[in-house]
Amino acid sequence: MSEFLQLLVAGLTTGSFYALIALGYTMVYGIVRLINFAHGDIFMVGAFLGWTVLSALAAMHMPWGIALLLAVLLAMALTGGIGVVIERFAYQPLLSAPRLSILITALGVSLALENGVLLIYGPGFETYPHLVSTAGFVIGGAQISYVQIGIIFCSLALMAALYLFVHRTFMGTAMRALAVDRDAARLMGIDVERVIQTTFFVGSALAAVAGVMEGLYYTEINFFMGFIVGLRAFTAAVLGGIGNIPGAMAGGLIIGLLEAFSAGYVSSRWTDVIVFAVLIGTLVIKPTGLFGERVVERM
């Protein structure tokens, strides 16, 4: 029982990262039908920007709570900005080009980000300052840290905020409209380019939060960290039904739990096998993913 609880909390923690990153994949796909292969690296860039800010502030002996908040907010703003710049210069010129061109460009952006960080920060691991203690509490025999609880609640709050943003604001409604019919959205007077940029900003900012969280949780970050995490988050998005926001959230948590339980009860060497087997199984039974629905056909 205690082991189960331990694994459950660990799974929800890593699942939170995947969910936050999967949201970026799914939102961008929903709107521009692009699998943004650079998104995992956006997450990595967010982790590095957060690390830079946090290290600087820690050196100034700022209280850790404020330092952390500033690091998260700055990482979100900067990474969001980078996402917008990438969209503007790499993807926007190709929006009406064949799908393959923009897909290959995304791979190029991914390489550019990885090598850019490699140039600036070097090939080694950077260590997040130990601002947050490893303290925690024991419940039902399971050792749970405050960091885990913080990460889980913080990402749940962000997902709730995103849901409200998408469903209750004009910008969010415009995003959903754009996902259905870009030309019709233009006819409503919606500045499509701006909505697309906002989508990239929001998706990248969420990935940045995941990056900082990952840094705090595992303490070490590296320029290549975005690859495998990005792949699993993409899997989460597909599992939930790509283009579907609640699907990405659920998919992320499911992948996190699968990862934790398979590592705990089977072997961590089997994690990827199990994760991808579940993905394949789901897609065989329900090709649109768990939450994906066929959009009502227009008459």
Add this chain to the structure above:
Amino acid sequence: MSLLVVEGLRVGYGKVEVLHGIDLTVAPGEIVALLGSNGAGKTTTLRALSGLEPVRGGKVVLGGESLNGVKAHRITALGLAHVPERRRLFSPLTVEENLRLGGYLIRDQAAELKRRMETMYALFPRLAERRLQLAGTLSGGEQQMVAIARALVLQPRLLVLDEPSMGLAPLIVRSIFGIVKRLRDEGMAVLLVEQNARQTLRIADRAYVLESGSILIHGAAADLALDPRVQAAYLGGAAAA
């Protein structure tokens, strides 16, 4: 004084030119019909007017302002509302959300937007009953009402309708045409594209006949209905319907 003036409009896709220099005007308080068979270039004309297709040559002027090279969402802001072919609703969104998006440009004026949406529900009472229903689940006629209501929220100066009667029962077509006439009588300029020439010429004030990307005939709708060329091509048999 015409609201919309189109002179020598040329549009194409790739290397193929589809419109070879079209002249067209629409004044406030008149319904102008654009008739023509499939592939004549009617939809392309409308898409060029609302900025969805780039203009290759000629002039498009709305209320004295040139629309050449202006982006589609800016053209909407200038008072041209385009109800596209096949309605193009946001099917997974509710009727209410579709109408709210119609008012995207006045999103900062919450009270005014609400008032205008209520006006639309008064104009189309059927939609008021279906506010929270997903647009894609409505009947064809109701969907067309959403498409028109969505375009009217901004109170456009020029309403452009692309085959609003497509796939609808005659009774519903009559009620939609009735609303179009009412809008005309209130002073709106209407540009109406239809394949159904007989019915369209009955409500239109003037009409243009488009064939292979050029205007073949234009004149008063009543005259065109009697024109032997129009009769032969579009009013002849059941094929015209």
